Amino acid sequence: MVIESLTDLFQTRELRFSKRYISITSETRFKKQPVIFIMGATGTGKSRLAVDIATKYSGEIINSDKMQVFKGLDIVTNKITEHEKKGVPHHMLGHIDPDYEYTAQDFCYDALAFIRRVGRSGKLPVIAGGSNSFIEKLVEDPLFGFLSKYECCFIWLDVSVPVLYSYVQRRVDQMVIEGLVDEVGGIFKPNADYTKGIRKSIGVPELENYLQAETEVNNKTAENLLQVAISDIKSNTCKLTDSQISKICRLKDELMWPINRVDATKVFKKRGKEAAAAWEEQINSPFS
Known part of the structure; x- marks a missing residue:
């Protein structure tokens, strides 16, 4: 026991x-x-x-x-x-x-x-x-x-904090490699409510602009939108650590x-x- x-x-x-x-x-x-x-x-x-x-x-x-x-x-x-x-x-x-x-x-x-x-x-x-x-x-x-x-x-x-910031930013990059964008794309709904359920997760609302525009813009613009989203995910994750x-x-x-x-x-x-x-x-x- x-x-x-x-x-x-x-x-x-x-x-x-x-x-x-x-x-x-x-x-x-x-x-x-x-x-x-x-x-x-x-x-x-x-x-x-x-x-x-x-x-x-x-x-x-x-x-x-x-x-x-x-x-x-x-x-x-x-x-x-x-x-x-x-x-x-x-x-x-x-x-x-x-x-x-x-x-x-x-x-x-x-x-x-x-x-x-x-x-x-x-x-x-x-x-x-x-x-x-x-x-x-x-x-x-x-x-x-x-x-x-x-x-x-x-x-x-x-x-x-500085060491943790560095680590979580690298972890976001690894999550992207593992399929984060496709995973969010699988539940994507235009103009979804990001205040309820799993859509509140950091990584979901940040990708909205990219997922809405990726098929309607050229590759360079889409890539720029994706990099902005990834940067926002990193920033918001660091803010979350501060709050916690x-x-x-x-x-x-x-x-x-x-x-x-x-x-x-x-x-x-x-x-x-x-x-x-x-x-x-x-x-x-x-x-x-």
Whole structure:
């Protein structure tokens, strides 16, 4: 049972996981179901860390990204692949109709159902995603009484802003190579409502001008429109990271959440095998 193994973990003071990232008193030790939250801006490796922790501590992952809950646009929303899941069960990922207006309230009811289900099976619920408004609603809304029922560990995977900007811009280029434009083209509707459902995703509204004009203009004009769209996607993704970081800081500084920051900047400065080795040493190992 994961509860028993985590109890042993918390009681072993020399382990860095218990010392650095989880705070729990003897009076409350496992009288409440433990839940791990992996937070951070887009592109910081939340899904990867969630899988690492779930693998080590017999966990299952509950998605808290408000765009990844929708079916479709797997490239645009950067959904974790089957290979990256490493066999760890994932919930609330691609299960909502793309035109549905999915609210924070909807998320809370769905997340609570899966947290109970995962906990009853003896597994550790690991909630991961960048939608901090969803997480705040779940934890703070008195309707749910979350903190009275669950022992929370909040882990903030952080990367310095300049390094993160560079990374997410490269990631957009890679998403384009993987088929982002064709994927958006598959759901394109002229003058669509970009305030609802999956069309709110960064990468969809930015491509509207290009997709409307690509068959009516010459190749050079179409290419220019495409490059403007890609530039806008990069810019809006960077703005999103700023917003996400600001929300986490507010939860930490104003609402006094006991958020444990893990700095992954050194990892993101490296590439290839060096980056993989740095991740294992600096991010994954402390949770062993």
